[in-house]
Amino acid sequence: MAGPDKGFSRWLLATNHKDIGALYLWFSFAMFLIGGSFAMIIRAELFQPGLQLVEPNFFNQMTTMHGLVMVFGAIMPAFVGLANYMIPIMIGAPDMALPRMNNLSFWILPFAFAILVSSLFMEGGAPNFGWTFYAPLSTTYAPPSVTFFIFGVHLMGISSIMGAINIVATIFNLRAPGMTLMKMPLFVWTWLITAFLLIAVMPVLAGAVTMMLMDIHFGTSFFSAAGGGDPVLFQHIFWFFGHPEVYIIILPAFGVVSEIIPTFSRKPLFGYASMVYATAAIAFLSFIVWAHHMFTVGMPLVGELYFMWATMLIAVPTAAKVFNWITTMFKGSLTFETPMLFSIAFVFLFTLGGLTGLMLAIAPADMQYHDSYFVVAHFHYTMVAGAIFSISASVYYWLPKWCGRMYNETMGKVHFWIAFLGFNLTFFPQHFLGLAGMPRRIPDYSIQFADFNMISSIGAFIYGLAQLIFLFNIIRTIYFGEKTTKEQTWESARGLEWTLPSPLPFHTFERPPSIK
Amino acid sequence: MAHKEDGATPRYYVPARSSMAIFSATALAMIALGAASGMNSMRAANASGGDWLLLYAGLIALAITLACWFSLTIRENLKGMNSEQLKVSYRIGMQWFIFSEVMFFAAFFGVLFYVRTLAGPWLSGDGAGVMNTLLWPGFDYAWPLMDTPQDAIGGVKEQAKAGFLANNGEHTGPARNMSFPGWENLLHWLPFWNTTLLVLSSIWLEFAHHSLKKGNRKGFNFWLALTLIFGFVFVYLQYLEYHEAYVDYGLYLNSGIYGATFFMLTGFHGFHVIMGAGILTVQFFRSIMKKHFTKEDHFGFEAASWYWHFVDVVWIFLVAVVYVY
Known part of the structure; x- marks a missing residue:
């Protein structure tokens, strides 16, 4: 088979899973910086009480765009990139099952986000109704750019569904002989289940935005009570997509951490089978708990009770996972390289986020927490310390394998500690703000919230700075990092990727390896 | 595997x-x-x-x-x-694509279920809410929804006077609805003929597949052509149905939630029938012009036929909950 093309056509016409994986990863990093700059604007405005930097409407556009860009542009494509890069190697496949469609899945994304981000410059401004785009804010009261937002979401959905189908086909059909399902690395397992969730719920999101489009432009009344519809109906459809979506974001993170912790504990993963079953259980539960996002909307009591109990059930499989990670480390021969630091921080901080989730699941207590900064703190503990930390961990973990050069360990550790400090400084005080009653998505606040907000803003700037160190370290590694050709980067890492030379050859496993 | x-x-x-x-x-x-x-x-x-x-x-x-x-x-x-293994990838891809389509329709069926069992009764005063007394006094819920909540308070002008007008405006209920007219009128009811056409077309398509697997090219072309004719007649009848809805029944997209769910469900279904028929037409011309497809290797046709059966099944559900029940 041919080597890579020269020049830009290598990327534009790419069919190689490693090239496409790299495209996804770079795209997501660019989106991460854009979404991060929106967050910097939010935190700068909230540095002090009062309005100082931006108009309230622009502030709303920033919270909306920050959420949309981070969820759909940064975290999801980063994990799809890791899946593209690693899954074929981990199962001994020659490439993704449908390489040309793989390229299409990626190249839709830059167009989709160009459309979405360009709405900032449109008449009436960008979408300002929050990343959850509740009707009627997103229909009756939306700026004209909502139409572009809707079609942008359609494009992202098409991309995600095709990407997920590709991953399912790859895992079911391209495993090397002997690679039975229960021998697959856990990252592959979590992605298989994530891909199933994507195929199941992205079409529901497409349905939701289609109904919005019809309500706005064609006179239907899905979300308007005047015609017999219901605005709350929008929330049900959205969260039927939205709750599986948050597991789409976190399950691959579980997989990554389940690869890294055994490596640096120098022990096999504790409870492999229970990890698989717990992942499947979480995915199943994600379909039947959506209305816990809307306890205060006025549901019948039986609904509140059902969704409360069902949600609390999720703690069981999740706790099994945390137990397994800790038990893997127990009596292990631990070392603390950067990927391991991020992974341990993941276990610790994600568990905190899980526990606040359990608090939010309790319907009567949620009446107080709902729509407050407590919710913001909760989901940033899962999204940032969960998803983003694990993405950082996996980049450090596999970067030497990808480019045959070692990153600077000291700089990696500096990145970790600054990120860890900045993250906690940003989001831990937000728990207190929320419990004290500060509402989310608001550009100004009462002065009793001033101190914690200032701490939070300082933390956010520190966390933002840490990402520049990350970027610098990656670029430095690619061009100037110390060369390493050995197959085994980490002494005791398991898995097929560590049987291959570094950097990875352009094509791997053109003939499948034999798995015993 | x-x-x-x-x-x-x-x-x-x-x-x-x-x-x-x-x-x-x-x-x-x-x-x-x-x-x-x-x-x-x-x-x-x-x-x-x-x-x-x-x-x-x-x-x-x-x-x-x-x-x-x-x-x-x-x-x-x-x-x-294409190795045998690659062909399996195509099959898996098509199967999961159809699953994603199922979930797309599930969203719209879910809306219909929610409106009919929860939102509608709540608007007319069921449960603990105050929406009926405060916002829509006089609204009575019945399905099909002939009078919208807006109608109940005197139309869009009265709603505007009360100070809350949605910018998607006027929702006046239809004059007549599309529901099952009773057994005595069965033969004058278009959805009955449409159901017959679509179910029969699915059967003809299976006959085509069996002919192909026996290597009977003529039989394959014949049954596939018959499937297509039935499919296109379905599309034509669906056009007549819409014409009737618009011109005779006063049923529009903005006729409240009944019009919205009716047109979105039947509309997306109709769109999928047109796509499916288009895909099958391509397979038909591949067969008669290029002699494509062999007994063992005819995935293009098979994927198209899966798709056709899928739109058939959606239609059965649709007739049940949109027209009959």
């Missing part, structure tokens, strides 16, 4: 490069931009035909690109580049 591999089995075909994807992505972006800007200028009431040009150009570009893409994969298959 792991594939048995030995030295003699062909390699999995990984194309070296492809320009198909970037053309498709560009075309999709043109469609998205064109549709969004067209709709926005339509709403701003300064529409001109030119606003939709980008959309049309995108649709044409996508059609051309997909035609090239599919013919490329067909040629690769005829050259024998």
